[in-house]
Amino acid sequence: MASSSSSSSCSSSSEKKITLKSSDGEALNVEKNVALEFEPAKGFLEDNSEEADDEAIVVPLPNVSAAVLSELIPYVKQRLELSAKPVQKKLIKAFDDQFTRHLSDDKLGELMLAANYLGVNYLLDVLCDVTADRIKNKSVEYVREFLGIQNDFTPEEEAELRAQCPWAFEGVDQD
Amino acid sequence: MVGLPQDIIVDIFSKMPAKSLCRFKCLSKAFMALITRPWLVKLHKNQNQQRQTVMVDDLIVRNSLLCLDIDRGITTVDQLHFPIENCCNDCAWILGSCNGLLWLLIYDDTARSSHVIYNYTTREFKRIPPYKPFDERYTSLYALGYAQSIDDFKVFGVSDPYDEVEANPTSAKHGRDAVMTQPRPGKILSALGLNKARTDLFLGYPYTPKRVLPIKVWITPYKPSISPVLCRCGIRLGCYIHPPLGTQRPR
Incomplete structure (x- = not known):
């Protein structure tokens, strides 16, 4: 019963949109449940919970560029969908692999900084794994x-x- | 990729194998200091990477495991959680040890014995399925070893022909048995784990004898598959040290 109530609240919040403002001033609309995955946004939303209209809230994320955010958001969204279902770890791993496989080294670095700042620990963990993997056999x-x-x-x-x-x-x- | 903060660097390095860390000590003085710092080693160990441990003594009592880490000297491990809560005398015999895993022989209250592989770092354990040669008298020595070829651990029993001449040859069918030709031992003192590439068992002898006798080595097909805690510097070793250092024997 606890799970059903939490899932219904989850689905209602997922329809609400929040605006995130990147370091280069771009505004990106995301679902509230995605925004809540980012620690600074979560804190900001909690501090401003009196505001009736979520649509009016603009969360500033001064350490992340729009380019990085626009890669992060689809990842977090899909990852949330995956982890909401009782799927096997293998599927999540395959999804992570697919996401990280084509990342350039520089992009990997940018994403790690962003994931660290935003407190998306599962992504940071995956990225660290990938980085460790890329350099462990190198000179x-x-x-x-x-x-x-x-x-x-x-x-x-x-x-x-x-x-x-x-x-x-x-x-x-x-x- | 410039300007990663130290906590991310630590995360990345804690996921690397020991060999890479040894190599990357040469990166710079700061990295040398980072990699050799005890907390990174601890984190690294927690990430199920390689670590080296040698257990001391062949009997352990609850809360009194002594272990010898080649890099950090002798340490005690507190608050062991024995796989069987009501085991006899709250103690267990270490039949073998390797890289932070222990092979324990435990007797429960009804004096039934069970063999268990126990990872004291993660406190996981796994029961070894019954394997007849291990319960027979002629198995005079046990060893647990890591085999790189399968990235897993194997358990061994060794028969000493001078202890028990009449080994039962049919028992060998259960596992792979190898006959090692060794000089005549007084008694086998210890098994020193496995060669990482070739799954050899090393035996220690008290003195160099003159005659040559075969020693049977039983290798089970059993794989514990508990996430391995391996050694930090790539050397693998497990042995008993006599006389016992500090652990208490009941009675």
Whole structure:
């Protein structure tokens, strides 16, 4: 009985639209249940819950660009639909795989920052998995480039570190 | 991909295998510090990545498991949840250990024995289906090992020909058995886990003898499939250390 009441409230809220305002000033209309997945928007809506008309609320998200938001919103929407059904984890994983497969490295970074800021932890988790997967077999040089890391070891220090665990440098992928 | 905050970096690195982390210590001084920091190791362990643990002693009592982590020295593990709540004397025998998994022999109140694979980090356990050779007297040594080829663990029993000469050859059908030719041991002291690639069992001997005798190694087809907690630096080891260090024996 608890589940039926929560699902009915869910469906009624999903019809309401909220406006999200991106860092570059674009306004995007989303369903309320999608907006509630974003922590800053959720907090904003709770603070402004006295407002009778949800349509009038504009939630500013100053750390996320419209380009990133417009990728995030369909993902979160579909993911919500999937997790509302009693589907297998495999399906969700397949959906996540499909979403992340074609992302460029830069896009991956932007999405991680956005997911972190918006508190969409399931997406952040998936993106971290993908990133870890992309770099785990790569060389030190490749990962420095990938993550924008400045090497502050002297050549002697680095050579010494490498000598400590030579097995860790075996079987590394070509850059 | 520039300018990721540290918490995201930590998330990403906690999902990587131990080998990659060892390599990425060379990225920069900051990463070296990050990767070797204990809390990342802990997070990493919690992500079911590799970690190395050696259990000490062959008998554990509730709340008194001692374990030796090669990287962090001897630690105690508190608040064990034994797979069987009302097990005899609140204790269990460790038949083998590998990468944070324990193979326990537990007797319940009616003195029925059961074999259990127990992950003390996640507190999950799985019962090993009855496998006759393990309950027979000639199995003088047990070992739990990780086999990379199947990315899972295997349990072993080893018979010492000097302990029990009359091994029952028909029992071998249940698993794969291999005959290892080893110098004559005084008694087999310990099994040191498995070679990661070739599923070998290493045996320790107290002294180097002169005669050569075959030792039977029983390898079960059983796979525990509890999400493995593996070692942090790619070395896998499990052994008993005698005399017992600190754990209490009843009586």
